[in-house]
């Protein structure tokens with residue numbers, strides 16, 4: 689597996705996880721507002737494709753996946769981060 693192959697697919701996964709976070713976050717925010725789990729004491733939970741708490745679960749797990757991918761992305765580009773920091777802060 690080449691480095692370019694890993695970076696390419698990691699980039700796609702980061703994009704898709706970010707898109708999923710935005711979609712699930714905005715659905716939860718604008719389409720199904722209100723309390724989180726349990727529907728705020730209401731007998732039935734609001735539904736848009738999935739129940740509100742399922743959107744929250746999707747959002748939370750995508751946040752975990754996204755955070756792991758960001759850490760892997762930074763590790764894979766660490767030498768670039770170090771080189772650019774040295775250039776900007778003038779160390780050799």
Ligand code: HEM
Nearest residue numbers: 709710712713714716717724744747748750751752754755
């Ligand atoms: C456009 C982007 C985003 C929008 C509109 C958004 C929106 C929201 C909303 C409305 C909630 C409350 C959900 C609830 O209580 O049911 C929430 C919670 C949360 N969001 Fe996002 N979010 C976005 C991006 C992100 C990102 C990038 C991350 C992390 C990588 C993230 C992580 C979380 C976490 C950990 C919670 C807490 C869930 C809980 O209270 O159980 N969100 N977000």
